Amino acid sequence: MSAQAQSAKQKALEAKRLKFQQELKQLNSLLFSDKKKEKNVISLVEDLSYKVSVRRNLIKVTNDQANLLTREINANQNEISSLRDQLTILKKEYSEMVVKSYKSKSEQSRVMFLLSSDNFKQAYKRLQYIKQYTDYQKEQGDLIKAKTIKLQELNTDLLRQKKDKDQLVAENRIAKKELEKELKEQDKLMSSIRKSMSSYASKIKQKQQEIEAIDKEINRLIREAIAASNKKAGKSSSSKGFALTPEAKLIAKNFVSNKGQLPWPVEKGVVKVRYGKQRSPIDPTLTINSNGVRIATERSTRVRAVFNGEVLAVTGQKYSNPTVLIQHGNYITAYRNLSKVYVKKGDQISAKQEIGEVFTNNEGQTMLGFSIFKDSKPQNPASWIYKM
Template sequence: MKIKDIFKLVIFTLLSVSFVTAQSEKQKALEAERQRILKEINQLNSLNRQVKKKETSVLKQVEDVNYKITIRQNLIKVTNDQANQLTREINTNQKEITTLRDQLKELKEDYARMIVKSYKSKSEQSKVMFLLSSDNFKQAYKRLQYINQYKGYQKKQAEDIKAKTLKLQDLNLELSKQKEDKNKLIAENRKVKKELEAEKKAQDELMALIRKDLKKYTAEIRQKRQEADRIDKEINRLIREAIATSNKKAGKKTSTGKFVLTPAGKALSVNFGANKGKLGWPVDRGIVKLKFGLQRSLIDRTVTENSFGIRIATENNAKVKAVFKGEVSRVMLIKNSNPAVLVRHGDYLTIYRNLSKIYVKAGDKIETGREIGEVFTNRTTGESLLYFRINKNDKNLDPEKWLTKR
């Protein structure tokens, strides 16, 4: 094999290893996401079993079916991405197998020529005679070096053949497993697609029922939206009040809607900010039923909901935990609504609303994971919903960007 060919082979091998590693990492990430979605589906099914004997409104049924459809669509997309990624990895492995087979063939041919040459050399004259026929000691030494180098080269060729053969076997096994994994993913996707079709059919039936009395359901949605707006506005007012009270105690008067921080408060705020995407969940088990930001009603697209936090469906009587260490700023008592707890972390705030029991009081210093109360369970619907918000001063943040992925 020429030096130029060897150089090309080394470069190709390095690039192949780098590409395969990148593909493998992507496959791991996709599988982790798929497992997360499957876990979310299992949690949803578990929560639905808890409330199946309760009275369920048509609007809630629409919400639940739509949520299921969204999850199934996400699962199908991720599974398709995995199958496509596996196809790319299979193609890469097949190319590498072809390259290895060519290399192995060339190595074996080279090795065979070397063995034949070695045999002929041995039959024509012994190595001893080859050394003794030297004109001087220096030539004899060089001949001895040549013999040893030739032996080493033979040994290296044999080792290379063995290594290439083992790698080829491993690649063939990996290729078989990849094809098997791909077939499993395709089969799973077929099953999920059937479930998705059934859920879309159920959604169509519910929407047909709603259209028969659209005014009634639209009025119900608007009423719920107005009540939610009222509660959010009250919480926003209480947050601004908490900021003003804190600043007044610190001897500062400001109307900027921002906390005046002590050195300790600044350190706590920096620590909280450094944990973005790493905060634990406020409940052990739960799924996000309402996301942050502007949402449009499924029933009437003219009705919007600007969600200042997220709504988490969880288990009955679920314990609520502080997502980060801090101080209980206040327990919020809101008219026609269940209590909420406001916890301060420097100039960050976490709000836990719709509680049935509260274990803390204003001024309590709490650590991460401290139980602060229990989620209220609606006796009529059987639902347990925690409304969770994160603020920096009076600015609303998307909690899902701060919580760790499950």
């Protein structure tokens, strides 16, 4: 059971390691491959900070794997030593038994052993003893064979484990060198930022204010839709939740049943900004409040709906790109920062249907803002989208 538990843990760690490796590949592809476009310092630091965090996660998971392998190697070595001791004892006992059997192997000796019985019951018992002794000999031979095979298997596992550990250690050594390079680059960028921190801080605040303005507009549209649904159903317009028809209730139920399994709103992407409050990588005194996630993706990437629903609104403010809101019962998904929109209010949408295209700025950044709301309350998209 202990071995099975360790094996399961090793598989889980390997899955995490591969995930972080894949994420680093995507980061390099999406954020660090376009050398023609010059990013501003804020974007560079944000991208590099995220890459450093992923690299650190990869190093930690690889370390955990190597440490677990070390424990497994030690356990295997102890078991191999124990099996060798058992085999030595078994072989000694077996050889003594074979010698003893050889000395009394003649059929005449067995017959005399039976005929010298005092009565039939004693003869029967002696016959049983002979059979049991023969069976025991066979069992001991089989046991030696089984333990020898197990010893060979453990030796093979041990060699594989040592090879795997050496590979992990070598990979981690390379990863640590890459991390050192990235940290030096990060320090260099931060040094240039510190000279005019107030200027950069004001830019971050301005960006946050623009995002909050979009959040406010989305919240207004959702509250208006909630009020309209309640008015239509003859309920109080002050209600904070949607008044749902039977069909809308079914859509909402199906949406909830797919929690954690919903497809990504883009085919390829990495989450650069996660849900909730977080410190700015530029100025730790500033807090970024995110009602959803921001996904870095490729230029000209098409956005797709994560579930069946109806387009609630298509909106865009003076200084922001269009946002599409799709209603799924009393759940809303929001897709921000689009350059093109393929749908309009009232359209019926199916899962994975293309609804627009992500905007790419002058620095070559293609970033989709994605949010999920239950009525007007924001949800963490990582809890809903598959492996986010």
